[in-house]
Amino acid sequence: MKAGFFALLAPLVLAAPALAEEISIEGARMSRDFACEDGQDVVISGAENHVSLTGRCGVVKVLGSKHGLSFEAADALVVSGISIQAEGKAVGNLVVEVTKNRVRTTVKPSAERAKVDVSGADQEVELTLAGPTQIEMQGAKNVLRWRAAPDVKPPSVSASGIENQISRY
Structure with a gap:
């Protein structure tokens, strides 16, 4: 019975598309360029790494400092650390946490x-907002500036904390 089950399962396993492995960059003061393949996830950790990503990435996590x-x-882009600078052409969702990070991108x-x-x-x-966006801000002394084309509605906003600023530019 088990042999028959595995005989049926084998073609399904072999026919399943191979998923690209996650790109992982760990260490300090490295400079690297990578090409994402069809939604490949990326994790950058450590300190003072400079990374350039081409293509369409999946979830990009930047952890650490500088x-x-x-x-x-x-x-999606997750920036979690201290003094991280991230700039990109387009992102689906965005998380920025911890302190002194700088992010510039278009939200699609x-x-x-x-x-x-x-x-x-x-x-x-x-x-730059390219479609409907929900913004949530907590914490202290955070600044978020946004702009959008005339046909894109202003974002829905939820904010709490101290001395946070959300403005259109």
Whole structure:
């Protein structure tokens, strides 16, 4: 009985598309260029790494301190650390947390609405909105500036904390 089950299962396993492995960059003061393959996830950790990503990435996580990141497109970007600078052409969702991070990108919703979540302290986020977006901000002294084409509605905003600023530019 088991042999028959495995005989039926084998063609399904062999026919399944291979998923690209996650790109992982760990260490300090490295400079690297990578090409994402069809939604490949990326994790950057450590300190003072400078990474350039081309193609469409999946979830890009930048953890640690003083990293520099440039990217073409990501389904989601998570910036969690201290003094990280990230700049990209397009992202589906965005999380910025901890402190003193700087992010500049265009938010292009991949679903009904993109979600932007900023928390921590002293973050600077500059966004171009290309569709419906929900912004949530908590923490202290964070600044988020946004702009959008005339046909894109202003984002829905939820904010709490101390001395946070959300403005159109």
